[in-house]
């Protein structure tokens with residue numbers, strides 16, 4: 001008898017994600033799918049709006065990392081405003097934007113690690129669900145929870161100082177920024193009100209890394225083996241191969257480390273990428289054109305970035321990077337759960353970059369905007385916390401948008417997340433008559449490693465609910481479980 | 484005093500309003516002394532294990548599941564609070580309200596530059612496992628009665644904090660002008 005299992009990790013009506021697993025007569029996994037169930041229609045309704053509105057409109061698609069959308073759109077409209085393709089901004093404008101972005105990276109990664117990952121690490125994956133959430137962390141370890149809250153707060157304050165507001169700011173404008181830091185703002189972030197200062201953030205980031213590495217030592221088999229599968233990896237890298245989250249060229253490597261996209265200009269992304277539409281998900285499936293739909297999918301995000309980059313341009317993070325690379329002998333790391341490790345290395349890197357930028361005199365400069373020759377098309381790409389984010393706009397001679405195309409980070413990870421679900425479903429559910437809580441947890445953990453925005457936010461408030469239903473071939477419900 | 488029970492959900496919102504709740508920073512540690520967060524963003528009657536005192540809604544309704552959730556929240560929460568522009572008026576997603584839905588779908592799945600030449604079967608997502616999109620985006624108050632409205636995109640953390648404290652303790656809500664000053 002064939003069965004269909006439905007798992008709704010973010011709850012059906014939250015309207016974001018849902019998993020279905022079909023078992024065949026022998027109880028083997030015949031098919032598994034992660035459905036993304038939301039649709040906004042942005043590509044169409046932004047048409048007719050003046051292009052300079054894009055950075056403040058599009059960030060409202062995602063309040064978890066709005067700065068990434070704000071800046072990707074700004075980079076695209078820079079091109080339209082004639083401010084060059086990433087190298088044309090004034091030093092102050094570029095550094096203010098970088099500060100905003102690394103502040104965002106710091107707060108978003110911190111949120112993910114402490115609010116999402118740490119409960120599992122602290123209490124174990126099989127702890128009671130009521131405990132396994134950030135409130136459980138706060139009740140059990142107030143010091144860790146306080147640190148988490150304060151690290152996120154620091155990142156948010158960096159954003160507020162550069163973008164004017166913690167969420168949905170307005171700092172970036174075509175060709176530059178609308179403010180730089182005052183000396184007072186800079187000093188507050190740099191030396192700060194204790195314990196919020198740049199050096200403290202570096203120290204706490206190292207603490208978080210130590211926490212993870214200790215956990216890894218004790219749980220190596222799980223961290224290495226869980227939901228791991230080979231894939232391609234894609235991200236921006238700086239021209240010299242360094243990790244750069246704000247600007248660079250597109251690089252992709254395969255599972256063995258061979259370059260399959262060799263440092264190309266992202267203005268030309270259309271020559272390299274396409275997206276497949278499947279009827280059962282509102283989220284599209286991007287792939288590398290030269291490899292085709294079957295083989296061309298790839299991962300993005302912290303793990304992918306540490307796989308594509310040759311080095312990290314800040315000393316403390318570089319040392320951690322070397323230790324991370326040593327685990328796989330310098331080859332790409334395809335172990336899903338190592339994403340948490342990679343993410344924490346980026347937290348440390350972000351803290352170092354923030355401190356360095358605050359010490360740079362350009363950050364209080366007054367030359368904010370570059371103007372140049374108008375162009376009808378612009379592409380902006382940035383490394384958002386969850387991976388590569390692409391914005392592409394075309395405008396008419398009245399400066400109104402006529403075409404918009406966005407490929408967001410979670411979309412790039414669509415196929416990998418589906419693979420992860422399949423991998424776990426096969427390992428845990430094959431031949432099972434009953435669905436147990438550990439099985440549901442496992443699926444949840446696999447998806448969560450990719451940090452899709454919505455599960456992350458859901459976790460900010462408590463345990464992500466799961467519902468699993470077993471249906472027979474005629475669609476009759478034969479077993480259901482919830483937690 | 485028994486802890487008040489709070490449930491929250493994001494409908495057609497961007498989660499920015501939820502992030503603004505987190506921006507109350509250290510006060511979140513005080514908040515959990517005062518209230519019990521219902522352990523999940525609740526989806527239907529089976530998961531409403533308890534009746535809640537306060538339901539917080541972010542986002543308007545853009546698909547049938549959003550409507551379903553909102554109705555369930557109304558049924559199980561004594562006080563329903565909408566936070567943010569999207570829940571109050573539809574917000575950014577409601578920019579599609581002047582455009583036929585089909586045009587939005589066509590643009591995303593048939594005409595966009597990364598799909599136009601590689602979707603020969605002209606597939607537009609449509610499956611029993613994904614919700615149906617409504618003809619337009621509806622603000623929450625057009626569907627159910629709403630008790631409290633907190634404006635902003637997102638509402639400032641201080642406004643959310645003051646409102647929560649007032650709702651939990653029964654004190655009168657202070658509304659200084661600064662918490663309503665927008666971008």
Ligand code: SF4
Pocket residue numbers: 060061063168495496497498499500541542566567568569570574575635636637638
């Ligand atoms: S009101 Fe603003 S912050 Fe809140 S969900 Fe809507 S767009 Fe996001």
